[in-house]
Amino acid sequence: MHKKLFIPGPTEVGDDVLKAQARYMIGHRSQDFTDLYDSILTQLRELFKTDQHILVVAASGTIFMDITARNLIRSGKKALCCVNGSFSSRMYDAVVGSEKEADRLDVEWGKAVKPEMIKEKLEKSKYDVITICYNETSTGVKAHLKEIADVLKDYPETLLAVDAVSSMGGDLLYPEEMGTDLVFASSQKCFALPPGLAVGVVSQKALDRANEVKGRGLYTDLVAILGYYEKKKQTPSTPAISLLYAMDFQLKKMLKEGAEGIYQRHKAMADYTHKWALDRGFGLFAEEGYRSITVTTVVNTLGKDVGALNKALGEKGMILANGYGKLKDQTFRIGHMGDHTVEDIKKLLNCIDEIWELK
Ligand SMILES: Cc1ncc(COP(=O)(O)O)c(C=O)c1O
Structure with missing residues (x-):
């Protein structure tokens, strides 16, 4: 049963969404693919009321932890990783796993990371990026993003990278209004799609930072992925076409609501x-x-x-x-x-x- x-x-995926995947493949260098990908990005922009850069990667959401580590932290600089649960701890692991330096701001599980805690850290040290989880799936705690972004206004060198894996497309998320520089999610949560796609919304400031950083990798290179889209309106490597059919279909329903x-x-x-x-x-x-x-x-x-x-x-x-x-x-x-x-x-x-x- x-x-x-x-x-x-x-999450539960509807029969109509499952069926939307069952279509013939198209070449990812064809106009048909450009139309599909553009339709998805346009709908995501509308849903999140954003003019920032958007990318949809064939991967689960964790890829964006590596993307954060490899694109937003310059050599010799460090990140502040706010940890109040299992997934925010994973972000710390991703940063140090890419041999980038990071301080941890540990908060008791079940409690939220508060703006004043971040301010205290920023007064003592310089950070290239603050990482935070919008919705800690392990504890059920949500962060007040805007209040945290407001603290960062006094620290223009510090970017805000947000794991919104289990809230983007469910809870409110407007990148410009909420002050995020990189915010990401997975398809299998609030989008109610099968797993396999990761969505990221990137500010110009974050992209400028990525341009300064060496060792961005290949599959995780924000400059290459977004640059390819700018030039060709496509993805640099083969996309998950079936999942994108489903996403295009589901986004239409989400926009209706x-x-x-x-x-x-x-x-x-x-x-x-x-x-x-x-x-x-x-x-x-x-x-x-x-x-x-x-x-x-x-x-x-x-x-x-x-x-x-x-x-x-x-x-x-x-x-x-x-x-x-x-x-x-x-x-x-x-x-x-x-x-x-x-x-x-x-x-x-x-x-x-x-x-x-x-x-
Ligand atoms: C808050 C949060 N971050 C990250 C992840 C990892 O996402 P994925 O499994 O799509 O890589 C999850 C998965 O449950 C999550 O809930």
Whole structure:
């Protein structure tokens, strides 16, 4: 039986989107491909109200961690990596893995990175880039990006690189308004597409920086990828054409709903889930005021068996996620991102009530 995915990615992909992939291949040096890619970039620009550079890479979102490390940090300079969960920690690993220097700003899991913490670091050291996770999927914490970008206004040399893997296309994200220089996501989260595409939005300032940096790699070279698009309106290497068909199709639906409509739907799902958890005597792992609207990390204060729950849910054609890494069993996560609606969430939570006899 198909299990409807209430995990925080990959998310449920609709039959219409799956079918949109099933078309004949086209050459990636053809006008047909240029039209397809242009249609996608135009729609992404409209959705995120941005005039910045956009690229869609055949890779998962993690590629942009390597892109950040290799393009935005000059030799002899360093990054400040804000770490408050597993994915923000992965960004730190990517930076040092590219032999770039980085300081960590560690914040307790479940808490948000606050602007004053970053300001304190910036007063002591110079950084080429600050990395932050917009939506820590491991903890359900969201960052207040604009407040952080406001701090950076006094530090024009410092770029803001944002992992928005589990929030772009769900939560609001307007790069210019929010002050991001590189913000990226994966197709298998809020876009409700199969995995395999990574989307990045890049400011001119970030591209200028990349031009100054040596050792950008080949597949991770922002200057080459964006330069190729400028000249030829195509991608330098073979794109994932089937996935791009699906993305083009899905973006049309997303634009119909609009970024604000999508945000409101996600907010309503998050509010419903939060209330459900608190009413049943569970806790919420993320600190108040910084709770994700795409994933809820529920503290398992009632000591319920999450593995057994998923088995029972599986028989009803649904699945949610256990806590991430060290939070396994202490927490469980409900993904309310992508195409899900409040009705879908209600159905899931009613089933949990029944299985755990909570009502
Ligand atoms: C916040 C965040 N960053 C990065 C990643 C890694 O993305 P990918 O698996 O698409 O490389 C994930 C995946 O769950 C994520 O949730």
